Amino acid sequence: MPEARSALCLWFKDRADEAAQFYCDLFPDSKMGSVERSPSDYPGGKEGDVLLANFTLLGMQALALNGNPGEFSDAVSMQVFTDTQEETDRYWAALTADGGGEMACSWCRDRFGMRWQIVPRVLTEGLGDPDPAARKRVYVAMMGMAKIDHAAIEAARRGD
Secondary structure (H helix, E strand, O other): OOOOOOOEEEEEOOOHHHHHHHHHHHOOOOEEEEEEEOOOOEOOEOOOOEEEEEEEEOOEEEEEEEOOOOOOOOOOOEEEEEOOHHHHHHHHHHHHOOOOEEOOOOEEEOOOOOEEEEEEHHHHHHHOOOOHHHHHHHHHHHHOOOOOOHHHHHHHHHOO
């Protein structure tokens, strides 16, 4: 595999390795790499604490870093495109479980605070429809949803 030219860095307050493992277990083309621990005590931590976890997320090189003094915000999210309602439902359920939460228009938050957009391809296709009336119907339907309902988006696109 060629050397990566970029990587995603997610800065967690703590539990970086737990978050990385959760994402690797959930998404295809994802796997854990090395977990690096502090060789000595440092401000806010001690020798042996996890500093970062290297992993691959949906084929993208990534790392999860501990030590964020703040929290994730809505300003940054990870988009995951889905092909079926079952796939959308599975990701949505896993990400919103155990302290995660729903947001509007395909957005959700996981238990670590990371923001996600679970975006069905039927939604992006509908929002890109050449017919302005179909685009508007899809947009209006989406605005009333948190998790996207594939069948409702398809019906809106058709004008049903």
